[in-house]
Amino acid sequence: MSLTATDIHVAFGGVQALDGASVHVEPGEVTGLIGPNGAGKSTLVNCLTGFVAIDRGTVWIDGIAAEGSSAHRRARRGIARTFQTPRIDPDASVADNIAMARHRLNRTRLPGSVLRTPRCRREERGDVTAVHEAAERFGLTDVLQRRGSEIPVWQLRLVEVARATLLEPRYVMLDEPAAGLGGAELELLGSSIRGLAAHGLGVLLIEHNFAFVRQHADTVTVLDRGRLLATGTPQAIAGNRAVVDSYLGATA
Amino acid sequence: MKSLLWPTVVLVGAGLALVLIQSDPSSLELSRVAGIYALLALSVGISYGQAGILSLGQAAFASVGAYGSAIVTTRYEWNPWAGMVLAMALAAGLAYVLARLLVRLSALALALATLLFGELVHFALTRGGDLTGGYIGLPGIEAPAPLDSREGTHLVVWAVVALVVLIATNISTSAEGRTVRGAASDPVLAGSLGVAVPVRLSAVFALSGAVAGLAGFLFAHSSGYLAPESLSIEMSIAALAMAVIGGRYSPVGPVVGALVVVLALDLLPSEDLAGLFYGLLIIAAIVLLPRGLLGIRRSTPVSPFRKKASA
Ligand SMILES: Nc1ncnc2c1ncn2[C@@H]1O[C@H](COP(=O)(O)OP(=O)(O)OP(=O)(O)O)[C@@H](O)[C@H]1O
Ligand SMILES: [Mg+2]
Numbered sequence: 001m002s003l004t005a006t007d008i009h010v011a012f013g014g015v016q017a018l019d020g021a022s023v024h025v026e027p028g029e030v031t032g033l034i035g036p037n038g039a040g041k042s043t044l045v046n047c048l049t050g051f052v053a054i055d056r057g058t059v060w061i062d063g064i065a066a067e068g069s070s071a072h073r074r075a076r077r078g079i080a081r082t083f084q085t086p087r088i089d090p091d092a093s094v095a096d097n098i099a100m101a102r103h104r105l106n107r108t109r110l111p112g113s114v115l116r117t118p119r120c121r122r123e124e125r126g127d128v129t130a131v132h133e134a135a136e137r138f139g140l141t142d143v144l145q146r147r148g149s150e151i152p153v154w155q156l157r158l159v160e161v162a163r164a165t166l167l168e169p170r171y172v173m174l175d176e177p178a179a180g181l182g183g184a185e186l187e188l189l190g191s192s193i194r195g196l197a198a199h200g201l202g203v204l205l206i207e208h209n210f211a212f213v214r215q216h217a218d219t220v221t222v223l224d225r226g227r228l229l230a231t232g233t234p235q236a237i238a239g240n241r242a243v244v245d246s247y248l249g250a251t252a
Numbered sequence: 253m254k255s256l257l258w259p260t261v262v263l264v265g266a267g268l269a270l271v272l273i274q275s276d277p278s279s280l281e282l283s284r285v286a287g288i289y290a291l292l293a294l295s296v297g298i299s300y301g302q303a304g305i306l307s308l309g310q311a312a313f314a315s316v317g318a319y320g321s322a323i324v325t326t327r328y329e330w331n332p333w334a335g336m337v338l339a340m341a342l343a344a345g346l347a348y349v350l351a352r353l354l355v356r357l358s359a360l361a362l363a364l365a366t367l368l369f370g371e372l373v374h375f376a377l378t379r380g381g382d383l384t385g386g387y388i389g390l391p392g393i394e395a396p397a398p399l400d401s402r403e404g405t406h407l408v409v410w411a412v413v414a415l416v417v418l419i420a421t422n423i424s425t426s427a428e429g430r431t432v433r434g435a436a437s438d439p440v441l442a443g444s445l446g447v448a449v450p451v452r453l454s455a456v457f458a459l460s461g462a463v464a465g466l467a468g469f470l471f472a473h474s475s476g477y478l479a480p481e482s483l484s485i486e487m488s489i490a491a492l493a494m495a496v497i498g499g500r501y502s503p504v505g506p507v508v509g510a511l512v513v514v515l516a517l518d519l520l521p522s523e524d525l526a527g528l529f530y531g532l533l534i535i536a537a538i539v540l541l542p543r544g545l546l547g548i549r550r551s552t553p554v555s556p557f558r559k560k561a562s563a
Binding site: 049051070071072073075076080081083087089091092096097099100101102103104106108109110112113114115116120123124127163167 | 419422423426427428429430431433434437438440441442443444445446447448449452455456459549550
């Protein structure tokens with residue numbers, strides 16, 4: 001049981017975004033994915049989640065090749081993600097933005113909604129409870145009724161993480177969720193990420209702040225120019241010569 | 253926005269009751285036309301307001317339903333109410349297939365495709381030989397009670413409008429409405445949340461087609477005759493204008509838009525000005541009232557959250 005990408009190659013026109021990259025996400029663990037700008041981190045997440053077609057290489061979902069499985073099917077199979085540039089409906093409330101993820105668990109579709117069947121009502125009540133719980137966990141209770149356009153970007157990132165967890169996924173890919181977060185929120189996010197792993201989720205965490213990664217990740221994978229540069233425990237990565245030279249530099 | 257909704261409903265209801273009490277044939281005829289337009293405009297509100305599909309083919313779906321029912325009732329002696337079910341099923345099925353094929357297109361390409369679909373339907377009806385009656389159309393379509401009287405037609409048409417308003421309300425305030433609006437506004441995000449975007453949007457378009465088909469049935473069986481021009485492309489454009497003017501995100505907006513436009517057209521000195529009139533109305537609505545007369549936003553909060561908020 002794991003989510004694994006091996007030897008992934010992806011080219012955009014002339015740009016070789018991924019050139020043999022690999023990553024492994026284990027249930028119950030946080031895998032940090034780091035590397036310089038343009039290293040291919042987001043592209044790798046796009047490959048894992050089915051948003052980008054792979055030229056060569058394989059994504060394995062619990063040992064089964066994911067080839068040909070579309071993004072929405074992978075989400076239904078329990079792979080959630082956030083986007084580096086938050087995707088929020090600016091017109092809908094934060095509550096409704098988060099609640100959209102409940103579509104995966106709910107079974108009411110158009111006919112049931114038109115007739116407002118008992119199941120429809122029951123599921124909508126369930127949505128409210130679930131959204132309020134998630135909002136509480138990510139400190140969003142006060143902004144639930146605001147519109148997506150009315151809250152700052154750093155908070156949108158938390159909305160994205162809250163929404164992703166409402167899918168009740170087995171794996172969750174977080175693309176720079178901590179960008180722009182201040183001390184208290186960073187703390188909250190870090191403990192929430194640990195909480196997800198403690199619940200048995202496999203978490204992939206893309207992050208430039210190595211201190212944050214070091215604090216919360218169990219293993220770290222480093223990409224550089226589309227290639228796997230190193231993988232290991234945070235301590236090992238912090239001491240890895242190649243990683244320090246190409247990316248971490250003086251910060252580690 | 254809620255504050256505008258109920259006064260509007262009461263006002264429209266009172267007007268309709270007055271028309272019924274006065275029982276003046278020309279008012280009742282105007283009410284029949286307005287009601288059928290209201291249904292077409294509601295079908296636009298469902299497809300465009302919820303699923304983001306700007307359709308210029310709603311009258312064509314109505315036409316398909318109307319002809320379907322007219323043919324089976326005049327040629328094969330079906331019961332007209334079975335014809336009604338057929339009208340809705342035909343229009344819904346066609347709409348679903350069309351949307352499944354085309355929903356990935358850009359908004360503009362999709363709109364043009366629905367326009368083309370309307371032309372195709374028109375072409376097929378004029379070339380349908382004995383089956384459709386060609387350019388002349390089909391006379392002698394049975395009017396089942398209560399569609400056999402002006403008062404009965406008035407009542408049935410507006411009862412159906414009320415029912416469709418209820419359906420539109422249930423969609424826009426339900427979790428499914430939230431999903432569909434989200435899928436329309438950001439298909440990438442919706443896909444990442446496990447939403448099968450083309451299926452969900454097509455289902456809404458099918459429902460919108462069924463409403464148009466029902467409008468077509470009511471038109472055919474209350475008019476008694478049907479021609480390819482009866483439910484024309486101009487009607488599709490008019491229905492779009494009505495929905496946009498009244499407020500396509502509101503379940504009542506399209507009805508208000510239909511009433512405003514039909515009453516205004518009735519006062520217009522010449523039929524020839526109608527095209528110009530629609531053009532000006534749409535431009536005025538887009539510039540002055542981008543959300544329509546009822547001023548509803550795209551995303552009404554889904555009902556359970558709204559209750560929680562006011563509690
Ligand atoms: N859709 C696309 N079309 C063309 N080029 C792309 C596309 N997506 C990514 N790239 C290119 O692929 C390379 C890898 O990009 P990617 O976004 O995966 O990097 P990243 O590691 O996430 O960087 P950052 O830390 O800045 O987010 C870059 O050179 C980028 O310009
Ligand atoms: Mg990136």
